[in-house]
Amino acid sequence: MSELLGAAAIRAIAGALGVKPTKTLGQNFVIDANTVRRIAGAASLTPEDVVIEVGPGLGSLTLALLPPAAHLHAVEIDPRLAGALPETVRVHAGPDAAKLQVHHADAMRVTREEIGEPAPTALVANLPYNVAVPVVLHLLAELPSLRKGLVMVQSEVADRLVAPPGSKTYGVPSVKLAWYASSRRAGAVPRGVFWPIPNVDSGLVAFTRREPPAGDRDATFKVIDAAFAQRRKTLRGALATWAGSPAKAEEILIKAGISPMARGEALNVEEFAKIAAAKETA
Template structure:
């Protein structure tokens, strides 16, 4: 039996052996608590028939637990210095592949087709570097990958925003963008003490289950997201003021915006944070032709 990677002692041993120093620019914080890692993996509901994609495996602490719980793990690691370490720490597992590269630039769909051809159930499970959490999650969702869902550790504050409900101060365009594609829930809160080095903030694990179809059917997704972002540009402003100042030619089209709000049964004095995704969907469809000029094919 080899010792788990995710203990303070073993982590220090590995870092010392390779003379590894943390790079702040890469947001490296390694988990040193095996129970928490096992918990994260449990929330992904993997079986022997599942594939797991990991982003930022570090020295392999989470990778190891994924390898034990799934058929195959493919991990993206951007830091070249970690490749020899991973080769060493993950040598007991023959079902792990590490790809050296930036997941934001990778063709993830192609990787899934190549690596998981015989594993129809694929989950993304990762302890994400905080500075790129949102772009990574949005990339995975907007590319409509054949995955069941995403279980990721991220900054608690971002997790709160992702899972937020209308009418709360955390609710915003990020909540809508992610809940449009998935059902989002925070499954655990993680103290900063279980990381090396310790980050300045608490973390949380969020589970995103991909919906079979988006939560609302809209005529144009790009315009829908433009509209939601515009609605939260200045949180204290009303929906009417935000859209007038943010949408292209909004000032000239104020009457059109007002009419669309009325048609959608949305009081123009409401703030963006009080609108449900369904209300945004309705409004988006009302305004779409006036702001994109595309006749519906």
């Protein structure tokens, strides 16, 4: 069983490395062992799961994820942290340390080939606030083996990711995540468990991969981007540039069975896929 890190241990490791959390990399380290334990439990890992953790930092969450998992891929962009993590895990994780594989890489660009085998089945991470959405979407696209995930993100981002059609927070992140997975809020995380303490609240988002809608993902994502770029406009107007003209947009929408007077925030991901498909045959 891994020995979890408390606030004093985390600061001591950081001090020995000469590491101070940076805003540039969005680093806010979790220093509360109970929170780490709760996140690991909420991830519902099985002994067969291969975890990919983004931004392991000083290793507090890593140590909680190793015991229940078969293997852990840790993707860390900071070279000092990537270099130090194996030793921290060796000291605190006992036999479970053998499950760790560290990748010094940018999670927004890392490839399936770089991660290698065993292929990840679960994403569990305390994600930097400024890149949370693109990281989740990139990894779901790049790693088809991912079946589920639990990520800690800024509370407002969590709301956007899980928002249903018709809600005020529904937008591009909501629809694009829905292409890959069903999602839900899985709890709140108070500010005081981080070092340094952020100016925003955090939340947990759990997701489970599902079959995507019929159609082309890239084409559908272009429709989504266009629809929400001018979200106050009806789809006839918002999709005018994408379609070639307002009249052409109306023709495509009618063909897809969507009202030209509807707005993007009213549509689910399957309806966006229908619009993309209708353009191909218009």
